[in-house]
Amino acid sequence: MIKVSVVGAKGRMGSHVVEAVNNAEDTELALALDAGDDLTQITPANTDVVVEFTVPSVSLNNVLTLIGQGVDVVVGTTGWTDEKLAQVKAAIAQGPKPETQKVFIAPNFAISAVLADYFATKAAKYFESAEVIELHHPTKVDAPSGTAIHTARGIAEARKAAGMAPVPDATETDGGSRGQVIDGIHVHAVRLRGLNAHEEVLFGNAGEQLTIRADSFDRTSFMPGVLLAVRKLTGDAPAGLTVGLDQFLDL
Numbered sequence: 001m002i003k004v005s006v007v008g009a010k011g012r013m014g015s016h017v018v019e020a021v022n023n024a025e026d027t028e029l030a031l032a033l034d035a036g037d038d039l040t041q042i043t044p045a046n047t048d049v050v051v052e053f054t055v056p057s058v059s060l061n062n063v064l065t066l067i068g069q070g071v072d073v074v075v076g077t078t079g080w081t082d083e084k085l086a087q088v089k090a091a092i093a094q095g096p097k098p099e100t101q102k103v104f105i106a107p108n109f110a111i112s113a114v115l116a117d118y119f120a121t122k123a124a125k126y127f128e129s130a131e132v133i134e135l136h137h138p139t140k141v142d143a144p145s146g147t148a149i150h151t152a153r154g155i156a157e158a159r160k161a162a163g164m165a166p167v168p169d170a171t172e173t174d175g176g177s178r179g180q181v182i183d184g185i186h187v188h189a190v191r192l193r194g195l196n197a198h199e200e201v202l203f204g205n206a207g208e209q210l211t212i213r214a215d216s217f218d219r220t221s222f223m224p225g226v227l228l229a230v231r232k233l234t235g236d237a238p239a240g241l242t243v244g245l246d247q248f249l250d251l
């Protein structure tokens with residue numbers, strides 16, 4: 001049995017992870033911790049993998065603490081900048097098991113979102129225009145979503161590799177309606193009661209449009225991806241930092 005501890009266990013995602021770990025045949029719940037709990041209770045003696053779903057403002061510190069504890073970590077929390085990722089890599093190098101430590105961070109664990117993101121990077125070089133719209137429940141604290149940031153960056157990278165010009169945009173006055181620009185791609189965030197997690201990527205050429213849309217209607221949609229990551233970390237996932245569930249899929 002894989003012993004899994006959950007950090008952020010009382011949250012919307014954390015509570016689903018606790019249930020998923022309890023229900024899977026090959027995993028068992030070790031510790032379920034939340035705000036105010038001491039993470040140094042988690043050790044290799046009681047835990048094989050930690051799953052961390054908290055809030056962007058605390059996640060980096062939690063991950064650094066867990067690396068210091070010598071336990072492998074699956075992270076679903078958003079807010080990961082290049083600078084924060086560099087801190088994780090440095091902590092692994094200086095931690096108790098620099099050769100074998102595994103940390104996995106996924107902007108999204110839902111297969112629909114991972115595939116939408118992947119298809120968007122494939123489509124990017126064929127369209128003059130590209131914009132991302134993400135739509136979420138109104139209790140979400142960050143905007144735009146971690147997934148939308150990842151999608152926009154992937155599109156921008158693909159456009160750059162193809163030597164494309166910037167997306168056409170004649171806007172001269174903007175009070176914010178054109179959204180946040182991430183690596184040249186406009187990203188729009190909607191918060192609406194009744195929604196869970198949704199993303200639309202719009203691609204346009206003269207006379208045609210491609211829309212790629214992923215809808216996660218329920219948080220159970222993230223659980224197969226979380227369990228896959230847990231199993232990969234106790235199996236053949238590479239040591240070090242890995243980002244994105246696409247790394248564990250045969251795409």
Ligand SMILES: NC(=O)C1=CN([C@@H]2O[C@H](COP(=O)(O)OP(=O)(O)OC[C@H]3O[C@@H](n4cnc5c(N)ncnc54)[C@H](O)[C@@H]3O)[C@@H](O)[C@H]2O)C=CC1
Pocket residue numbers: 007008009010011012013014033034035036037053054055056058062075076077078079106107108109110146222
């Ligand atoms: N990667 C993915 O597939 C998904 C990622 N998310 C992300 O996961 C994160 C959590 O989302 P939700 O569960 O909806 O939020 P939430 O607000 O329901 O849960 C966060 C939990 O973290 C706890 N917490 C806060 N500070 C803590 C600390 N220092 N130590 C331990 N626990 C602490 C809170 O008490 C709360 O129980 C967000 O960043 C969200 O964007 C959400 C859904 C899917």
Ligand SMILES: O=C(O)C1=N[C@H](C(=O)O)C[C@H](O)C1
Pocket residue numbers: 078107108109136140141144145146147148196197198
């Ligand atoms: O907060 C959420 O709910 C979600 N957060 C992640 C994100 O910001 O991309 C993943 C998913 O969109 C749900």
